[in-house]
Amino acid sequence: MTSRVAVGIAGTGSYAPERVLTNHYFEKLVDTSDEWIVQRTGIKERRFAAPEQATSDLCVIAAQRALEAAKLDANDLDLIILGTLTPDFLLPASSCLIQHALGAKRAGAFDVGAACTGFLTALHTGEAFIAAGRAKHVLVIGAECLSRFLDMTDRSSCILFGDGAGAAVLAPLSECKRGEILRTSLGADGSSFDVIHMVAGGSRNPPSAGSVERGEHFIRLRGREVFRFAVHKMAELIEHMAEGHDQSEISLVVPHQVNQRIIESAVDRLGWSMDKVFVNIEQYGNTSAATVPMAFDEAVRSGRIEQGKLVIFCAFGAGLTWGGTLLRW
Ligand SMILES: CC(C)(COP(=O)(O)OP(=O)(O)OC[C@H]1O[C@@H](n2cnc3c(N)ncnc32)[C@H](O)[C@@H]1OP(=O)(O)O)[C@@H](O)C(=O)NCCC(=O)NCCS
Secondary structure, three states: OOOOOOEEEEEEEEEOOOEEEEHHHHHOOOOOOHHHHHHHHOOOEEEEOOOOOOHHHHHHHHHHHHHHHHOOOHHHOOEEEEEOOOOOOOOOOHHHHHHHHHOOOOOEEEEEOOHHHHHHHHHHHHHHHHHOOOOOOEEEEEEEEHHHHOOOOOHHHHOOEOEEEEEEEEEEHHHHOOOEEEEEEEEEOHHHOOOEEOOOOOOOOOOOHHHHHOOOOOOEEOHHHHHHHHHHHHHHHHHHHHOOOOHHHEEEEEEOOOOHHHHHHHHHHHOOOHHHEOOOHHHHOEOHHHHHHHHHHHHHHOOOOOOOOEEEEEEEEOOOEEEEEEEEO
């Protein structure tokens, strides 16, 4: 048996589409207000992709930025893994379109479907490939064009989401010298599959004129139920990732940007300070699989992470799925 290769993060990148939609935009569409949205979610604005942009287009820009930060070429990549719930097409995988656009001629490519846990699922899969000696450089991405699947007449969901992409290039720690992935965890509970759900468009309810008329291709959620689950799960994930470490060793927690109140309640439950938690939901809303890598890239580029200290990622979402990561920067 070969020994495990330690894996690090060689570079990160992100991209948010240019079009900014403030809460006032939604005041014209549904019975809501800027005040309600800010108070209940922390969101002030979000980005929507341009009509000609799809998920893979956002990914390519984020990936190019991550490759540049890693000082690697697309041809160095062995594998591309994309976490998304809004691929360009049901068939083929969007990671193949990214592979082609980047010119990553040597890379295999596949998508993972784990909703808001998509990036962490891609990250942990990429880490496992390198750790097992099956790949050297893996590009992992979390990205969404959620704006295409929002019911703009449903005030309880349309105000929550935005579009964006975040990427990281993984490499052996001996090469990149930072971002060692120390601990990973993934979980699922399919008994609650319909709490956050797109009813039609797949093999159980193929798309039809009727399904479109009934709005079954839109994202539906039971927000209050998600809220309760999310506070508990976020606190549990952070606690699990931090196990065996003193709080002073932790530089930053980068949580799924689901709702400011969910994040604050979870952190409060742990008795931690919000100073250790990175939040940018105000600007981008919930971009599902993209929230953690977008926030992490922003934290890295703005120098928020102390060298040699620990970083925790945590995410959860439809499935239900959840995941946590502990790394040393
Ligand atoms: C959706 C969410 C913001 C709602 O906040 P909340 O404090 O739980 O609010 P509630 O659902 O209890 O609704 C309170 C009232 O506000 C109303 N409301 C919902 N959306 C509203 C909006 N955009 N503007 C104004 N009022 C709104 C509800 O209809 C309800 O009215 P009622 O009491 O007359 O029925 C919150 O539950 C949440 O963020 N949940 C998780 C979201 C999620 O699932 N994300 C994706 C998974 S990662």
